[in-house]
Amino acid sequence: KSTPKLKLHWAGPGAASIVQPFGDYVISAVDNTLFVYRLMPAEMELEQICFFEAKIYIKSVSVERNYVLISDFMHSVQLLVWSRDEYTLTLLGKDFNPCVGLSTSFLRDHSSMGLVVGDDEGNIQMLMYAPLRAESKDGARLLLQADFHLGCEASVMLQHAALHTTPAS
Numbered sequence: 001k002s003t004p005k006l007k008l009h010w011a012g013p014g015a016a017s018i019v020q021p022f023g024d025y026v027i028s029a030v031d032n033t034l035f036v037y038r039l040m041p042a043e044m045e046l047e048q049i050c051f052f053e054a055k056i057y058i059k060s061v062s063v064e065r066n067y068v069l070i071s072d073f074m075h076s077v078q079l080l081v082w083s084r085d086e087y088t089l090t091l092l093g094k095d096f097n098p099c100v101g102l103s104t105s106f107l108r109d110h111s112s113m114g115l116v117v118g119d120d121e122g123n124i125q126m127l128m129y130a131p132l133r134a135e136s137k138d139g140a141r142l143l144l145q146a147d148f149h150l151g152c153e154a155s156v157m158l159q160h161a162a163l164h165t166t167p168a169s
Contacts, residue, residue, distance in 0.1 A: 071101025
């Protein structure tokens with residue numbers, strides 16, 4: 001029988017639909033709000049240090065370094081950036097095309113980063129953040145780079161190292 005070494009009591013604003021690690025912090029989604037907490041070991045509590053009201057119902061959260069990608073059932077995805085110094089989450093850009101965002105993930109290729117979203121029609125879309133090329137009156141637009149019809153819903157996307165092949169001699 002194993003006993004947890006750390007017992008925390010949740011006294012947050014409501015039932016969290018998503019809770020996951022976020023570097024040295026914990027990120028949680030409750031309805032349309034994203035919360036960032038830090039562990040206070042002496043008090044054995046999680047202290048809320050930041051929140052972001054997304055104006056969408058948060059269905060999926062993906063984290064890569066200090067970037068956060070969130071999606072919902074109607075308005076596709078939003079890309080946020082975390083400032084560790086100021087304890088703020090700031091909206092960088094969003095996809096303005098309606099899409100039922102079931103799952104999200106980041107795609108890394110050396111120094112490049114892509115944003116991936118799976119929808120309810122069996123499609124996978126790869127988006128890119130390019131603020132200078134995609135400014136609009138409503139904020140930075142995430143640009144569609146590629147899409148693929150998978151044929152079934154992808155409710156979970158996992159990252160793994162790319163397979164490297166060597167050309168035949």
